[in-house]
Every structure is written in C-alpha cells, then in structure tokens.
Amino acid sequence: MSTVLSQRGLNWLRALTGNAAEQPGYPASVRVVDASLGGQPARYIAVVADAENRFPRARSGEVGLLEGWSLGRALDEVITADRDAAVKRAVVAVVDVPSQAYGRREEALGIHQALAGAVDGYARARLAGHPVIALLVGKAMSGAFLAHGYQANRTVALRDPGVMVHAMGKESAARVTLRTVDELEAFAAKVPPMAYDLDSYASLGLLWESLSVAAIETPQGDDLARVQACLEQAQVDIRNKGSDLRGRLGAANRAASQRVRELLRAQW
Amino acid sequence: METLSFAFPAGLPASRHAQVGCVGSGDLEVLLEPGQAGSLSIQVVTSVNGSAERWRHLFERMFAGGNPLALNVDIHDFGATPGVVRLRLEQALEEVSDV
Amino acid sequence: MSDLNALLHSRSFVELGARQRAAALLDAGSMRELLDPFARVKSPWLEAQGIVAQADDGVVVAKGTLGGRPAVIAAIEGNFQGGSLGEVGGAKLAGALELAAEDNRNGIPTCAVLLLETGGVRLQEANLGLAAIAEVQAAIVELRQYQPVIGVVAGPVGCFGGMSIAAALCSHLLVTREARLGLNGPQVIEQEAGLDEYDSRDRPFIWSLTGGEQRFACGLVDAYVADEVDVIRARLLATLEQPGDALPRSRQYARFLDLLARFDAEPQADAASVRALYQGDQA
Numbered sequence: 001m002s003t004v005l006s007q008r009g010l011n012w013l014r015a016l017t018g019n020a021a022e023q024p025g026y027p028a029s030v031r032v033v034d035a036s037l038g039g040q041p042a043r044y045i046a047v048v049a050d051a052e053n054r055f056p057r058a059r060s061g062e063v064g065l066l067e068g069w070s071l072g073r074a075l076d077e078v079i080t081a082d083r084d085a086a087v088k089r090a091v092v093a094v095v096d097v098p099s100q101a102y103g104r105r106e107e108a109l110g111i112h113q114a115l116a117g118a119v120d121g122y123a124r125a126r127l128a129g130h131p132v133i134a135l136l137v138g139k140a141m142s143g144a145f146l147a148h149g150y151q152a153n154r155t156v157a158l159r160d161p162g163v164m165v166h167a168m169g170k171e172s173a174a175r176v177t178l179r180t181v182d183e184l185e186a187f188a189a190k191v192p193p194m195a196y197d198l199d200s201y202a203s204l205g206l207l208w209e210s211l212s213v214a215a216i217e218t219p220q221g222d223d224l225a226r227v228q229a230c231l232e233q234a235q236v237d238i239r240n241k242g243s244d245l246r247g248r249l250g251a252a253n254r255a256a257s258q259r260v261r262e263l264l265r266a267q268w
Numbered sequence: 269m270e271t272l273s274f275a276f277p278a279g280l281p282a283s284r285h286a287q288v289g290c291v292g293s294g295d296l297e298v299l300l301e302p303g304q305a306g307s308l309s310i311q312v313v314t315s316v317n318g319s320a321e322r323w324r325h326l327f328e329r330m331f332a333g334g335n336p337l338a339l340n341v342d343i344h345d346f347g348a349t350p351g352v353v354r355l356r357l358e359q360a361l362e363e364v365s366d367v
Numbered sequence: 368m369s370d371l372n373a374l375l376h377s378r379s380f381v382e383l384g385a386r387q388r389a390a391a392l393l394d395a396g397s398m399r400e401l402l403d404p405f406a407r408v409k410s411p412w413l414e415a416q417g418i419v420a421q422a423d424d425g426v427v428v429a430k431g432t433l434g435g436r437p438a439v440i441a442a443i444e445g446n447f448q449g450g451s452l453g454e455v456g457g458a459k460l461a462g463a464l465e466l467a468a469e470d471n472r473n474g475i476p477t478c479a480v481l482l483l484e485t486g487g488v489r490l491q492e493a494n495l496g497l498a499a500i501a502e503v504q505a506a507i508v509e510l511r512q513y514q515p516v517i518g519v520v521a522g523p524v525g526c527f528g529g530m531s532i533a534a535a536l537c538s539h540l541l542v543t544r545e546a547r548l549g550l551n552g553p554q555v556i557e558q559e560a561g562l563d564e565y566d567s568r569d570r571p572f573i574w575s576l577t578g579g580e581q582r583f584a585c586g587l588v589d590a591y592v593a594d595e596v597d598v599i600r601a602r603l604l605a606t607l608e609q610p611g612d613a614l615p616r617s618r619q620y621a622r623f624l625d626l627l628a629r630f631d632a633e634p635q636a637d638a639a640s641v642r643a644l645y646q647g648d649q650a
Contacts, residue, residue: 054632069623070624072617076620102559102565103556103564104565104635105635107556107565108638109627109630113617113623115532115535116535117617119504120536120615121620123504127509145497146501146532150498151501168493171558177491190415191415193495194493194494204495206498248498254454256458257455261461261462264463265462268401269414269419290384291419313420344421345419
C-alpha cells in the first residue's frame with residue numbers, strides 16, 4: 001500500500017502557531033504547541049501520521065494507545081498550569097484523524113482506556129473553564145474523533161470533500177449493517193445522520209461554523225487569517241456563554257435529543 | 269416492514285398496563301394499555317412482510333368470542349414465531365388481569 | 368447442602384432484560400422509570416429504513432435508591448439492535464447523567480449506575496449516535512466529580528465502541544466472566560487489519576484478550592463478580608459505601624505511558640504479556 005498520508009493536521013497546526021516550537025517529550029504522533037489565540041495564550045494539539053510509530057497499527061495518523069494517553073497528558077498539563085489563573089487558556093484541537101487504531105496490541109493493552117484518557121482530559125479542561133475548540137481540517141472519524149475533538153465547546157469545520165465526520169467508514173459500516181455500499185449510500189441520501197457529507201452533518205446542529213478555504217493543504221494568507229478570526233470568535237463566544245455542550249442542541253434534525261432531555265427533566 | 273391493525277369485541281377495560289418482551293431477533297415487544305369499553309384494538313408493526321393472515325389467525329384463536337379485556341395492544345415484532353407471540357401475549361395479559 | 372441452597376436461590380443477572388436489571392439492583396420498591404415504553408419516544412430514524420423500533424429505544428432510565436442513597440440507573444437492552452445507541456437512547460443516557468449532576472449542584476447527592484450491554488454507535492443513526500456518546504462521556508466526567516458513576520458490564524453483549532470509552536471513564540467498573548470490554552469489535556478489526564492481526568472467529572483468543580477475567584487481572588476494571596443479582600447489588604452498595612479516593616483510571620496517563628514505554632511492541636501482544644506488564648507495577 002502506498003497511500004499518501006495526510007499532512008493537513010500538521011500543516012494547519014504549524015500555520016496557526018506561526019511555526020512555534022513543539023512541546024518536547026511527546027511521541028512524534030502527538031504534536032503540542034503553546035502559542036496564542038486572539039492575543040491570549042492557547043495550546044494547540046494535533047494527532048499526526050508517524051510512519052515510525054512503535055505501534056504498527058497507528059502509523060497513519062490513527063489515535064492509538066500512545067496518542068490517547070498523550071492527549072490526556074497534554075490536557076492535564078494545561079489544567080494544572082492554569083489552576084489558579086483567572087483566565088484559562090484556550091485549547092484548539094486540530095483534527096485530521098482517519099480512525100482509532102485497529103489492532104491486537106491495541107485491544108490487548110486497552111485502547112478504550114487510552115482513549116478515555118484523552119476524553120477525560122478534554123472534558124475536564126472544559127469543566128475547568130478552558131475554551132475548547134475543535135478545528136476539522138480532515139477526517140474526524142468514530143473513536144478517534146471522540147478522543148480528539150468531540151468534547152469541544154465549539155466545532156469549526158473547513159468545507160472540503162476531505163473533511164468528514166462519521167461513526168464508521170462506508171465499507172465497514174455496510175458490512176456491519178448487512179447492506180451493500182450502494183444500499184448504504186441510498187439510505188445516507190435520505191437519512192441525514194447516516195450521510196458522509198459536511199452539509200448533512202451541519203444539519204444536525206453539531207457544527208458551530210464552517211468555512212471555505214482556497215487551499216486546504218497549504219494554509220496561508222487569507223485562508224489562514226479567516227480561520228484564525230473564526231477561532232478567535234469561537235473563543236469569545238465560549239467565554240461569554242459558558243463551557244457546556246448546550247450549543248449543540250436545537251437543530252430540527254436533532255429534535256429528539258432535545259425532546260428527550262425536556263421529558264426527562266419533567267419526569268425527574 | 270409493515271403495519272397492521274386488528275379489532276375484536278371486548279368486555280370491560282383492563283385496569284393496568286403492561287410491557288413484555290423486546291424487539292430482538294425472533295422476539296417481539298408487547299404493550300398493553302386499557303382500551304375503550306367493548307373494544308380490543310391491536311396494532312402490529314412487524315419486520316416480516318405478508319404476514320397479515322398469520323396474525324389474524326393467531327388473534328382470532330386467542331380473542332374471538334372470548335369476551336377479552338378491552339385493551340389497546342401495540343406489538344413491535346422482529347420475526348417472532350407464532351409460539352413466541354402467543355407466549356408474550358399471555359405473559360402480558362397475565363400482568364393486566366385482576367387476580 | 369448450603370451450596371445447593373445458594374445455587375437454588377441464586378438469580379442470574381446476565382439473563383435479565385434491561386428493565387429487570389434496574390429493578391433487581393435498586394432498593395426493593397424504589398424504582399420509578401422515566402420515559403417508560405408507554406411514553407413511546409422511539410427512534411425517529413429506524414422505521415424509514417425498514418427497521419422495527421422499540422418503544423423505549425432500548426434504554427431504560429430509572430430513579431430510585433441504592434442503600435437509601437438517591438440513584439439513577441441507566442440500563443441498555445442488549446437484545447434490541449445489539450444494544451446500539453441511537454439518538455433517543457443516547458439522549459436518555461446523557462440526559463439522565465446531566466440531571467444527576469444538576470442534582471448534585473443543588474445539594475442532592477444522586478449517584479449513577481450504567482448497565483452497559485452495547486456494541487456502541489447504532490450505525491443506522493451514525494452521527495447522532497456518535498454525538499450522543501460524546502455527550503454521555505462528558506456527563507460521566509461531570510457527574511464523577513460529585514458522586515460515583517459505576518459501570519457494570521455483565522454480558523452477554525459486552526461493551527464496545529464509543530461506549531467502551533464511556534465505561535473507561537466511570538469511577539468504578541464491574542464485570543462478570545460473561546463480559547467482554549474493548550474498543551473495536553472483532554469483525555471490524557479483522558476487516559480493517561486482516562486475519563493475521565485479529566481472527567474474529569477465534570473465540571478463545573478474543574476472550575483471552577478482552578474477557579472480564581483478563582480485564583480484571585490487568586487492573587482495567589475494579590471488580591470481577593459472579594453472575595448473581597445479589598452479588599452484584601452487594602458489590603454496588605459496598606462501592607457506594609466506600610468509594611475510595613483513587614485517581615480515576617482515565618486520569619492515570621503518567622502510569623500508563625510509563626508502562627507502554629516499557630512494553631516491547633515488536634512481537635504481537637498476548638494475554639500473558641499484557642498481564643505481566645500491568646501486574647508488574649502493582650506487586
């Protein structure tokens with residue numbers, strides 16, 4: 001296989017941080033950079049492909065054992081550093097993750113626990129008052145996205161065919177649901193949560209903003225300035241409105257999520 | 269998948285409701301609620317198409333001419349055999365019948 | 368003789384449905400179900416795909432008491448769509464945990480028990496299931512600050528996908544020998560990584576890596592209990608009585624990164640090598 005590994009996450013991380021130095025001590029697949037957002041300190045985090053990863057099933061940008069636990073560490077560090085700070089620094093997750101790592105070592109060593117380490121870090125950062133923003137520049141798939149991005153207060157996506165949010169790739173999803181890929185696509189066309197395109201995803205109310213860029217692979221100039229401005233607005237919005245996930249509810253295509261909560265509250 | 273409706277003459281309304289079963293493979297969920305006096309109405313949503321006659325026969329054997337309780341019955345079926353359907357219905361009826 | 372008596376009077380937990388499980392664990396007579404099947408809040412997505420929906424969407428939410436403490440139990444019915452979480456079932460789980468956290472902020476010490484029998488996201492509601500699981504995870508971390516959130520994986524479905532991450536966020540996790548716990552289902556790993564990596568038909572191999580006994584031996588769960596209602600309830604009550612103050616496992620990145628650094632990732636992993644690694648620093 002000679003699949004070209006996506007460099008989007010790394011490219012956007014470097015562009016957004018002005019090529020600031022990466023934090024030492026992390027595996028090559030987890031890049032952590034302290035820079036600024038809107039004149040305030042911010043931590044940027046990306047999971048990137050590392051062809052030399054010790055764990056062979058995590059060499060293409062997958063979120064695996066080292067990645068999950070290292071994300072947990074990167075977040076715990078900022079929570080601890082800002083424990084007594086009046087203003088907690090923002091965390092920007094730059095998301096381009098094709099999947100979690102599928103492998104024997106991973107299951108045996110408890111990849112679910114490693115990914116929980118990442119989720120724990122993001123959720124506690126949010127609860128501690130850190131604005132957490134996810135910027136989707138590539139794939140945001142399944143368990144990988146749960147571990148790196150889905151705990152964000154605000155999600156911003158770049159409009160590009162390579163930007164995709166889903167629970168499972170088409171081929172595997174077809175096999176698990178005993179459908180053909182054609183059948184799966186037919187259902188996806190009329191069932192928005194099953195679709196793979198960004199407009200369908202946006203219709204679920206889970207995106208805060210989406211932006212078109214001229215050159216997604218090479219962030220610079222106007223593209224970069226607009227994305228930065230959007231992230232700054234997201235930070236302001238979170239600081240004004242609080243750090244829960246309520247902003248995700250309200251879309252017509254997610255009406256049941258809201259109704260269930262209202263009924264539960266009434267009967268509680 | 270198809271939705272079917274059936275109705276039978278009945279006696280007095282049941283005084284309770286009951287839920288048994290699960291929409292699992294070869295099983296079904298039955299919900300019973302008190303109906304209008306004199307009427308037993310049944311709604312079936314089933315994964316098996318073309319099964320209306322099978323359901324009719326089963327319900328006729330169970331309810332026709334027996335002066336059953338007045339109930340609204342909801343069935344959500346995932347390919348249960350007639351034996352399983354009957355078992356679930358009897359379990360649910362036992363829960364709503366006054367002891 | 369007493370062994371025979373115990374056997375005759377023991378009740379299997381695994382064999383119970385979700386609603387019966389909740390009732391069996393809560394203090395007798397204390398259970399009150401929220402959004403019960405008669406509320407008929409079903410999946411808005413399944414019937415359009417020709418799939419019969421269940422009246423409670425496969426998730427039972429019940430309030431009650433556990434040893435007198437205010438509690439909410441959310442139980443997933445593994446027999447409906449493999450225990451998969453869609454929009455409604457996911458919102459029931461997340462919403463119940465969110466309200467329990469709100470109780471705590473208002474001075475009511477509501478704890479939570481999650482009965483997890485699930486393959487993870489319901490692929491027929493894909494992105495809404497995934498979003499709901501993210502919210503379940505968020506709510507576990509939030510509630511865990513105040514009161515225990517105890518996960519129980521009894522079997523036979525086990526706990527997979529995004530919900531295995533949720534299980535790993537719980538303050539305490541109980542399993543039986545009928546439980547399996549892992550991120551990726553065996554078939555999906557085989558499809559993605561090949562038969563040499565993971566043979567989904569080799570059941571002893573899969574159980575040796577992801578079964579309840581192995582997870583307990585590796586310290587990835589807190590208790591390994593018999594499949595008996597009374598035993599599981601007693602263990603829950605004991606945990607609530609003395610939750611301990613250990614750092615939640617999902618916060619132990621330092622320990623796990625240290626262990627992984629020592630693990631030889633060159634050969635394939637097996638049950639024994641993982642046990643040796645994870646037991647090595649706990650002697």
